[in-house]
Amino acid sequence: MQVFNIDDAASVCELGLPLLTIKPLSVPTLQPSAILLLLLRCPLCWISCLLLSLQPRVAQSQWTPRDALFINCGSFQNMTINGRHFLSDEGTYVSGGVAVSISHNQSTNGLSKEYLTARIFTTSTSYQVPIMTGMHWIRLYFYPFDSGIFNIHSSVFSVTVEEYLMLGNLNVVAEINDDIGSDTSFILKEYCVNATRNFVSIIFTPSKPNETFAFINVIEIVPVPDKAYQLDNPIFVSDHKKIERELGVTTNALQTMYRLNVAGPSVEQAEDSGQLRRWATDNAFIRGSVLSMIVRGNITAISYSRQVPEYIAPRPVYSNARIVDNSNSNHMTWIFPVDIGYSYLVRLHLCELIFHEAQQRMFNVYLNNLTAYLGLDILAFARKDSPYFLDFVIRVLEEPSVLCVQVGRSTSSIATKFEGGGILNGLEILKFNDSAGSLVSTSLTRHYSTSSGSESHKRKKEVLGFMIGTLVVGPFAFGTVVAGICFCRRMMQKKAAKFSCLKWQHVRLVTGFGGNMTPSRINPSTASLGGSFPFQKVLDATNNFHESLVIGTGGFGMVYKGLIDGVEVAVKRANPRSQQGLTEFKTEIELFSTLRHRHLVSLIGYCNEQQEMILLYEFMANGCLKKHLYGSDFPSLSWRQRLQICIDSAKGLHYLHTGAGLGIIHRDVKTSNILLDEKFVAKVSDFGLSKMRATPDHTHVSTAVKGSFGYLDPQYYRTQQLTDKSDVYSFGVVLLEVMCARAPVDPCLPREQVNICDWALHWQKQGLLHHTMDPRLVGDYSLESLQVVGQIAEACLAEKAINRPSIGDVLWRLECALQQHEAAATKISSCGRNVHRAEQPATAGAASSDNVITNQELDDQTGDSDDTSVSSLFSQMLNSQRG
Template identity: 40%
Template sequence: MEMIQSHKTRYPLPSILFLLHMLSLHLPSLAYTVPDKYFISCGSDTNSTASGRTFIGDLTSGNSGSFTFTRQSSPVKDSNKSTATPPLYQTARIFRERSSYEFVISSAGTYLVRLHFFSFSYSANLSTALFDVLASEISLVGNFSVPHGSNSPVIKEFFINITVGKFPIYFMPQGSSFAFVNAIELFLAPENFIPSPAPLVSPAGSDGNYEGILSKALLTIHRINVGGSTLSPENDTLWRYWVPDDSFLYSPDTAKNISFLSSKPNYQGGVTEYIAPDLVYQTAKEMNINSRRPSNNFNITWSFNVSKNAMHFVRVHFCDYVSASPGVLLRFNLYIYSNFSRQIYPYDTTSQLAAPFYVDFVVDSDDSGIMRISIGPRQDSGDQTAFLNGLEIMEIMGGLGKVARTSDPKNKNTSVFVVVGSVLGGLVLICILAVVLCLGRRCRKPKAMETLDWSPVPVHRGGSTDSRLQVPEGAMFGSLTPNLNLGLRISFAEIQFATNNFDIKKKIGKGGFGTVFRGTLSNGTEVAVKRSEPGSHQGLPEFQTEIIVLSKIRHRHLVSLIGYCDENSEMILVYEFMEKGTLRDHLYDSALPSLPWKQRLEICIGAANGLHYLHRGSSGGFIHRDVKSTNVLLDENYVAKVADFGLSRLSGPPDQTHVSTVVKGTFGYLDPDYFKTQQLTEKSDVYSFGVVLLEVLCARPAINTLLPLEQVNLAEWAMFCKKKGMLEQIVDASIRSEINLNCLRKFVDTAERCLEEYGVDRPNMGDVVWDLEYALQLQQTAMPREPHEDSTTDASAMLALPNIQHLPSLSMSMERDDMPMLREDLSNAPAIEVFSQLRIDDAR
């Protein structure tokens, strides 16, 4: 792979290092031609053509012994034979027992394997199949079934390193079910298409190199044509699908599409159209710098769902059509998560404009299941823009052999070189000696130079930098015992008794931290038991933070911690049991009855009271940092209690304006001011609570990518509707007849103030409590309308609210971190004293 080096670094022996750079590139062979095998139409006695490929029917003579079946299998045909279904998906081969296709491999290398599944009806429906697929002892597909009624095939794509000989793909039915497949592709990819090593990136930053990628199978998760449209196999040299990036953007207004369709990419240095097609390199997203954004201090960020706590191979594609001239090439930063950055400088790879290049990484995901990738300007380059053309993310699956990590803390950019031929052996030796000399000199550089570009671009506004508290995100609590409340410790045996040894029947949920069980302690107390995966250290900071925060605060509207267990590497938290579950469950995506409007108001007031206590319960207080509808729980009387304090941070003394910290939270609820500046304040919670208020009013998720683009983000869509006088488009139809108009105005006005772009313009939670209580009074008493209150819509607009379609939530959680040592004990602050309206300093 290309290793992007800083342009400031000056090396001796430039001609030797140029040869070294060329030898270290993981590029496909220019002599590659697309193979004509294997393309199999399963269960068919005729050949099928699809996207320029000819799929050979496995019942025809075209097989010629190049692949065989093992054990019993049967061909089946679609009984409907719809003309809308491509011929390739009108036949299939089914397996009633463990069976395989066995292919003869004559050339070793990385192979691209695609399995096509499409459910149709014959004597049985293929959607009822449940099975696994294995290849070379790697589980490719597990507990797999094809959704009933799907109009599109399901295609699973893998990259697998295969040696010469026989290569079987096993189909294994589960229980009394069966397995099936409609088509198989298996062909040799370009030489060195996938590298063996690549830089390893974790949520905490760089972690050396990851060795042995080729000993694993790669499953394609995302293949993104950034700035472009959907590309089908007809548009791709290796018959790949590419999808647009718009639905993955965190803030769409930060980016703009650019295209250069009339100019063919200038392929060179061994990069060919097989890496990615022309249309990927001819389109891109660039920073949207305009009159509304006079500063270049922002990034473009994409967020991708990935497998939790798994390794992923990430390939990032660039093609510089943006730079003014070959002599003045653009420099910018690529970020993965928040703690890793890499300078992107086309001059390190090519001196030509419009020359495609790519960078590879192995990225270790956290327990959030979200991977964030950003681009942004470098402060020291003078450039004000950045661009991205394409992105591929593949999950690294089970291995064929031992895989090792290597770490070199002295030089995070150390390249791994491959001897590419005996003829070049002498040059390789010379080059390695040159690198050793260079590394020796670089190791003597000051550490400040080594980490110059390893943190995201800081953004500050005037008037807020004088009192910053720098909190190191990597600071851990240390051992559990010195900091935790030992009076809350519960034995593992007691928890086993409470949950009937974690009986699956007592399971009530599963989250990023672990599985939640309902239990009953020996004293009869009903509890919720949250257990992390046994032996796993994922979530340790959140575990410690939750215990420390909840052992020091008590309030009617904050979930109480009953105890915890840390025996034998266990991480278990025991809470009071909340009978009615989450607020979200009662708003949408649930069979539960809809909450009446007055009850929703009371729940909002309760949650706001809890947050206000969290912020102002004592000097300094805490910032929750993950306020959302799933973290508002309801007890048996529908009393709201805020939960999940794993991301909480100290807010500092009263004269402290903010805490500078890495961005954490949940997309859709995340404060844009915090996201841009990395400066966390209690107003960040206020913004998130404003989104919750809109969820309560509209009964839809904060982010819903299934809706039209302008409606995806609830906060943006609701504020747009309010300004346009179209509030009726967002109110939950089930409560439209219950809401008093004056109450609605006050409620929406409160939410709008919470959602102000800058934190200084938002109310504090005490003001929010007061406003919501006033809205409740307006709901309970039909007060006359005041002219100045008419900020949303008129009465006639509320008479006929249309039904709003509520689609499933696709909210996405970002990565988590730890919290600094807490300094004050809040457990002795009486709730009634703290929350008396007569005694709050800033109460109205």
């Protein structure tokens, strides 16, 4: 990463920019004779022009808050600190609570006086603060010091402001430990709330009254300029536009998640224009900083306008910028942990510091691999050194719970004529409350705020590390550690190519679709032999992608129900210009157009027109397995149905691993990718992340870590070596979901139950797995079959891949579990082979021969794969259907 000062000619030459384009603006000067001549010609007019020309380029007058209020909680007297007047809360804003202060022998960590007192509440207590109506920043400061009376580690509480739940079950000590990269000893929580009356209520509620307690050190209430955060014309990025358009800042609360001075130092409150905001550095969030260059501008040259007044962001933010280093990359990436299920306001602060003319810097903006803005030209909206900002709204609905911001070089023919790449000066991310008025974090990255100490810190690091590794770091780490110099160079080229393709390309595909059938002639019996469909036919099939036809959504895009020539189809429409979508689109068509199996969802055809990438599949009437287990009102499944669905899924995976050429690894096995047809026959779907082995001798594929959170093989994550056993691990998680009817990771549950693998295997090892079973299955399953399934799941989830069974062995054992269930139900003796190894009385050798089924045995057991019933122990293994 390089740092340049644009007034330094040598630095400019290194940038490869013509010197004329960065000539510093000078203050005009006039000789006395010229001034006299102007006055003689037109005194009134020219005096005005003269005064304007003699003015230096300074900011507009700073906005001054009219009723800013600073409350020193727990203090008995008012005090003035750094020019701000802090008021005591004693007998004024709050009634009740215990005022405490830090003892003289305790370390204050250099904190100012206002943080050294606190008010503690053992029951729900409210601050009633008089304010004027309108938008206000409400900042809550928590500094956990030992009062000698209260154990600060037991402080767990919630905070409500007006009707909005701002904090839930907050443990300040644990959250400080969790705050990766932070060296502060206090927590600041900042919210933007619209006051509709002349006071605001801030309520502190201990999680367990009289057992735990709440506390607060400082409350700041600062008014927000009327137009500072009103969304006049935001750009809605995600597909849920109808929901997001209902968001209005004046009727919602916002929580500040991140506020960054990109490429510059932190900006403290005193440097912000009236709103007293803190701006952190972006070093902890940018990935691959070597791909960017830092440019320093002249802070006094920043010229605000009526459209962008100084209160939008302070001068230090606009006087620094990161720009894309075109010699190394075409993009810059920042990654932020966020909470799933919320909409976010993403504000980009932009200020051109180098060029003067429009179209000299054009770039693209992407949020979570979705196109936010193509061909952004700052100088079309503001002059050089003049600030500008853009507001985007995006909804985060899926794991991993991160928000990825990318600024990349435009690939348009105009932009490629110039050296200017992407630029970013500042960044703000604020979270909207949900429909219930809550801003409380629910994602895994925030869950451990109720745990304590180093363990919490370690686990959050692991979660954040996984997210970052999944999105960005994985390919870099693999290229650096494993590959040689030549291979590393090739991987880096692939990486650059990946991000240069962020907009859709027209993909030329050679597929195995049958050439004898045109899309207009599909019928149920030949639907699996489709081809390329015209976009207009897809529009007609989905009623122009009408919202009422949406049946699902995923990382690839929205899924619609469609009707083509009387045949129901599932139409998966990729998010426009998504690199993830491009890769999955090509993989599904090129790799899976030739695969035909009863327990794999058939790909009917595709559409690749008008920058659209669409995949058409056979329609699965009963949706995904996940919705029949939890999270929806879909009907529940019996134990026998669940076992049969697991068997069907295992058959599909077994075909992928052993019957599809060199062998294919699915890489994203989960309950939402197991679909059910009208007869509840299960089929594996979504092959966009799948990988084929290079040769039969290769037992693994070296590749970047991808998959779904909660299902990821830990050995694959550590080594980046993908194997068949990675699918087996994910399938083990699926088995636990089927038994327990809950998500793999649920941060709303007690800590010991958050991870389904840890929780269920704990009971499995004690022989008490039935304690975790779906209560709807009580009386519907046999303990014998449950024990077998528990043993299968435990084996699948072995830490080392070598200790996991093959999917063929899993399939055989599941068949046995089904036979045991049916035998118990009809009081008939169990199946011939005993799968309880611990209870087997024979010798070790005999146990081995009786309990292990070889791949050759599985290959020999072929037959009619359309038979949906399982009438014998060894059902059909569903190898490739011939013809």
